[in-house]
Amino acid sequence: MADDRQVVLAWDKVSEAIGYVLEYSSGSNIYVDTLGSEITSSTVTGLNNGSTYYFKVFACSKAGLLAVTPTVSIIVGRWSGLQPYQLGLLVNDNEPDSIAVAEYYRIRRQIPSENIVHLNFSKVTRLTNNEFMPLKNNVDEKMPTTVQALAIAWTIPYGVECNSITSAFTFGFQVEAL
Numbered sequence: 001m002a003d004d005r006q007v008v009l010a011w012d013k014v015s016e017a018i019g020y021v022l023e024y025s026s027g028s029n030i031y032v033d034t035l036g037s038e039i040t041s042s043t044v045t046g047l048n049n050g051s052t053y054y055f056k057v058f059a060c061s062k063a064g065l066l067a068v069t070p071t072v073s074i075i076v077g078r079w080s081g082l083q084p085y086q087l088g089l090l091v092n093d094n095e096p097d098s099i100a101v102a103e104y105y106r107i108r109r110q111i112p113s114e115n116i117v118h119l120n121f122s123k124v125t126r127l128t129n130n131e132f133m134p135l136k137n138n139v140d141e142k143m144p145t146t147v148q149a150l151a152i153a154w155t156i157p158y159g160v161e162c163n164s165i166t167s168a169f170t171f172g173f174q175v176e177a178l
Contacts, residue, residue, distance in 0.1 A: 005049055007074050010041040014059035014066050021058040026051050047076045084110040088147035090139065090169075092154045093118045102153035109151075117142045126159040129173045136169060 009022065022033040022042050035042060047053060052075050059066040089111050091102040106116060117139050121131065139150075150169055160168040167174070 005047050005076065006043055006045045007047060007053065007055070007076060008041065008043045009055055009057070009072075011057050011069055013038075013040050016061050017059040017066055018062060019060050021060060022055065023058065024053050024055045026053045049076050051076055082149055085112055085115065085144075085146050086148040087111055087115060088139075088143050088150045089116045090150055090152045090154075091116060091118050092123075093120050095123055095154055098154040105151060105153060114144055115147055121157070123156055125156050126161065127157045127165070129161055132160040132165075132168060132173060136172070139169065 011020070018037050020035040020037070020039060022035060022044070024031050024044060026048070033042065033044075044053075044055075052073055054071050054073050056071045057069045059068075087109060089102055089106060092098040102116070105111070106113075119135050119138065121127070121135060127135075143150075150166075152166065152169070158165055160173055163174055
């Protein structure tokens with residue numbers, strides 16, 4: 001699994017192994033980690049995002065080499081344009097699906113708890129401006145200034161009078177021009 005500046009590798013235990021050697025490279029430099037006989041995974045950190053690395057594991061015995069995994073090439077992933085501290089998450093505590101989706105998204109995106117605002121409102125398709133403004137004020141008051149984007153963990157309401165709910169949270173409620 002490749003993630004931000006790190007790769008997690010796992011392999012099957014070899015019964016006679018007294019240890020493993022993890023070898024990896026990103027070109028001309030070769031790095032080696034010596035690991036114990038009970039270790040069957042390793043997290044390699046400090047890698048460069050966007051770079052390709054080549055990994056293989058050697059199982060060693062007292063007599064010498066037991067087995068070698070095939071070489072695996074991995075491109076280390078990049079975070080999206082937003083870091084976890086820049087993403088806010090809105091949850092409707094009156095909707096079980098909203099709570100479940102928000103929890104999954106929080107874990108997956110590693111969103112800090114201070115970036116999550118719990119709201120309570122009815123499950124209706126549209127809100128009036130009078131229903132929406134207390135929610136918006138609550139979000140504006142609680143959301144840290146580091147937040148650059150909001151993820152909304154519900155399907156309805158999807159509108160505030162003539163506005164989409166995402167636009168209303170982003171730009172504020174706009175009266176429809178005739």
